[in-house]
Amino acid sequence: AQSVSQHNHHVILSEAASLELGCNYSYGGTVNLFWYVQYPGQHLQLLLKYFSGDPLVKGIKGFEAEFIKSKFSFNLRKPSVQWSDTAEYFCAVNRYSGTYKYIFGTGTRLKVLA
């Protein structure tokens, strides 16, 4: 079945540690890729997106993601996390299949220890 997979469901890191959250999708063809974040008590909001061009995209708050087409992956990274990065992170894919459809991954809950 076509899906978006986030393999890390819960991640705990200390401040200043590096972060990489995995995201894999199983759709062929052209896709648009997104990472959304939900801070405690807040709305889901966009972290970064990839439509085309440079496969390394930079988002807000020092986050970046790399699109590797051959691996169907769009992993999220941050070289040094902060306590304020504690949140839930969702990968999403927007693809065309008769109409444009958004599919979200199950999310990764990140806790950063001060």
Next chain:
Amino acid sequence: EAGVAQSPRYKIIEKRQSVAFWCNPISGHATLYWYQQILGQGPKLLIQFQNNGVVDDSQLPKDRFSAERLKGVDSTLKIQPAKLEDSAVYLCASSLVLDEQYFGPGTRLTVT
């Protein structure tokens, strides 16, 4: 600019009762989405509108869920009758076509 508005924020109902949620998208956003997010899972698309037409409702349980978007602006999502498994957060989002989605605060529904 004003964000996506949703009401109510919380709702508790008994099974077999009916409930309705309201969403007001960002002005000018043609696409509106309703999602169901069950605890521990990612948002699941229930229905997607383009203006006031439905473009995807393949995951909407049509025997109990209905949605409409009058005049291509506000939208309502209704559940009738509710089941215990409908307990979830219902998210509304809007976007320009293909672009990022802007989410509302959600409605947390508890069915007892």
